[in-house]
Each structure stands twice: as C-alpha cells, then as structure tokens.
Amino acid sequence: MLPILFSIGPVHIYSYGLMIAIGILIAYSLVERKFRKFGxxxxxxxxxxxxxxxxxxxxxxxxxxxxxxxxxxxxxTILTNLGDGWVVYGGIIGGFIAGWVYCKNHGMDFWRIFDLVIPNVALAQGFGRIGCFLAGCCYGVEMESFGIVFPVNSLAPSGVSLFPSQLIMSAFDFGLFFFLEWFTSKKKFKGEVGAIYLLAYSFGRFIIEFFRGDLVRGVVNGLSTSQYISILTAIVGIAVIFVGRKRSKENHES
Structure with a gap:
C-alpha cells in the first residue's frame, strides 16, 4: 500500500524494512527481559x-x-536485488542453524534458549508481514468478495481485488506469539515450545499458501515450495515432541 513511507533527499525509508526493524527490536527487548528474569x-x-x-x-x-x-x-538482477526476494522459511532455517552453532560453541543450552526466543520470532514475523502488506509483496489470489486493491506503486498487481494474505498471516503470527507465551509455563520438556512453533507455523503457512498469488517460487504437483518445507518442518516438530515427551516420561519414572 505504501512501499516508501517518506524520503529525505535521495534517501528513502521503506515500509517493509522499517517494519522488519521494529519487529526485531521489540523481539530483542522482550528476549532481553527473559534473560534477566532467568539469570x-x-x-x-x-x-x-x-x-x-x-x-x-x-x-x-x-x-x-x-x-x-x-x-x-x-x-x-535476482542475485543483486536486496529490496525484495526473501523466503521466510529460509530465514527460519538459517537462524536455527546459526543459533545452534553459536550455543554449541559457547556452552549454552540451545533448547532452553530456543524455547525462550521462539515466541518472539513469531512476534517479529507478525510485524514483518505488515511490512509485506505495505510493500505489496506476498500478495494473495484475486478475490472480489474479500479482497484489497493495491495502488500502482506497490509490488502487487494494481487495480485488482486481492486476498489480504499478508494481513491474515500477520494476525496468525501475532496470535501464535501470545499462544506460545502462554504455553511456555505448561511445557513438559526443553524444546517443546520450539516444537509447537514449528508445528503451528507449518500448519498456518501450508494453508495460507493456497491463497497466495505470487508463487514465482514455483509449484510442483499442486504444492508450492513453502508447502513442501511446511510438511518437513511439521514432521520435525512432531518428532521433537515425541522424543521429548518420551524422555520426560522416562525421567519421571526413573
């Protein structure tokens, strides 16, 4: 809707980048409080x-x-364009690997950290999807009854009523954040919050992909790249829950 919020001379302030920055800063501040709380x-x-x-x-x-x-x-230019062309799942996987390597190299309990941080990842994603809406990327399929028309200066097709997939996913991410924060006090083993995130996000992303209209990333046998990744991450989440709860039960019995 508004890719460039304002300009100062030749410098442009992009709505997508600003929302990403806001999400990251808020997430960081909340995680910092958790670190202090748990010493x-x-x-x-x-x-x-x-x-x-x-x-x-x-x-x-x-x-x-x-x-x-x-x-x-x-x-x-696909290789040099940093203004768009980002896949959320790649960010999740890359961040997960980087976090695991850092924790391993510094003697930190990765699964405990993962549980503390992951709700705030969902929160940051919620802000990021608002940025997607403002920029017009990640737009939905044509839908007259429940759609939004983007202007000519956005990344989405203009003059066509499109399903607001960005706003739906943003609401889902915010809701997931609150649910994971609530679930944190209910978890039975380290890593369960992270596993629930993987399972829930995979489900939500799998469904919303059916309503995406920007599938330049490809479709194979009726499913998008992100849907195939959703299946894999859901399996990982289920596996972590199964193994974690089994070990938790064994520890209580021993």
Missing part, C-alpha cells in the same frame, strides 16, 4: 542475536535464489 548471561545475548539475524537473512536470500535458479540466467 542468563546478557552479554551473550547480543552476539547470539546478531548470529541468528545474520543466519536468518542469509538463509532467507539463499532459499530464494535456489527457488529462482531457472530464472537467474535471464535475469541476473
């Missing part, structure tokens, strides 16, 4: 934060490039 070392948080963010951005861009490989020879 964790705050000095490590900053470097963990930068590692996860760096891994997330790298993973997001790499997965986008992979899904656009056939198009790159005809359009090399």
């Amino acid at each position: 964790l070392e705050n000095g490590r948080l900053e470097w963990l934060f930068f590692s996860v963010i760096g891994g997330g951005f790298l993973g997001s861009k790499l997965l986008y490039w992979i899904t656009r490989l056939p198009d790159i020879p005809n359009d090399p």
Whole structure:
C-alpha cells in the first residue's frame, strides 16, 4: 500500500524494512527481559542475536535464489536485488542453524534458549508481514468478495481485488506469539515450545499458501515450495515432541 513511507533527499525509508526493524527490536527487548528474569548471561545475548539475524537473512536470500535458479540466467538482477526476494522459511532455517552453532560453541543450552526466543520470532514475523502488506509483496489470489486493491506503486498487481494474505498471516503470527507465551509455563520438556512453533507455523503457512498469488517460487504437483518445507518442518516438530515427551516420561519414572 505504501512501499516508501517518506524520503529525505535521495534517501528513502521503506515500509517493509522499517517494519522488519521494529519487529526485531521489540523481539530483542522482550528476549532481553527473559534473560534477566532467568539469570542468563546478557552479554551473550547480543552476539547470539546478531548470529541468528545474520543466519536468518542469509538463509532467507539463499532459499530464494535456489527457488529462482531457472530464472537467474535471464535475469541476473535476482542475485543483486536486496529490496525484495526473501523466503521466510529460509530465514527460519538459517537462524536455527546459526543459533545452534553459536550455543554449541559457547556452552549454552540451545533448547532452553530456543524455547525462550521462539515466541518472539513469531512476534517479529507478525510485524514483518505488515511490512509485506505495505510493500505489496506476498500478495494473495484475486478475490472480489474479500479482497484489497493495491495502488500502482506497490509490488502487487494494481487495480485488482486481492486476498489480504499478508494481513491474515500477520494476525496468525501475532496470535501464535501470545499462544506460545502462554504455553511456555505448561511445557513438559526443553524444546517443546520450539516444537509447537514449528508445528503451528507449518500448519498456518501450508494453508495460507493456497491463497497466495505470487508463487514465482514455483509449484510442483499442486504444492508450492513453502508447502513442501511446511510438511518437513511439521514432521520435525512432531518428532521433537515425541522424543521429548518420551524422555520426560522416562525421567519421571526413573
């Protein structure tokens, strides 16, 4: 709706980037409070934060490039364009790997940290999807009865009523944040909150993909790239829950 919020001379303030920044800063401040509450070392948080963010951005861009490989020879700007072309799942995977490596190298309990941080990841994603809406990316299919018309200066097709997939996913992410915060006090083992996130996000993303109209990332046998990844991440979430609860039960019985 409003890709550029305002400009100062040649410098443009993009709504997508601003919403991403707001989401990250709010998420960081909330995680910092949790670290203080549970007596964790705050000095490590900053470097963990930068590692996860760096891994997330790298993973997001790499997965986008992979899904656009056939198009790159005809359009090399796909490799150099940093204004768009990011895949959320790549960011989740990249951030997960970067966080695991950092925790392993610094003697930190990854699964405990994962449970503390992951609700705030959902929160940041909620803000990010608002940025998607303002920029017009990740738009939905044509839908007259329940749609939004984007202007000519957005990334979405203009003059057509489109399903507001960005806002629906944003509401889902915010709702997931509150649910995971509530569930944190109910968890039975370390890593369960993270597993529930993987399962819930995978389900929500799988469904919303049917209503996406920007599937340049490809569709195979009726399913998008993100839907196939959703199936895999859901399986990982189920596996973590199964193993974690089994071990928790064994520990209580022993």
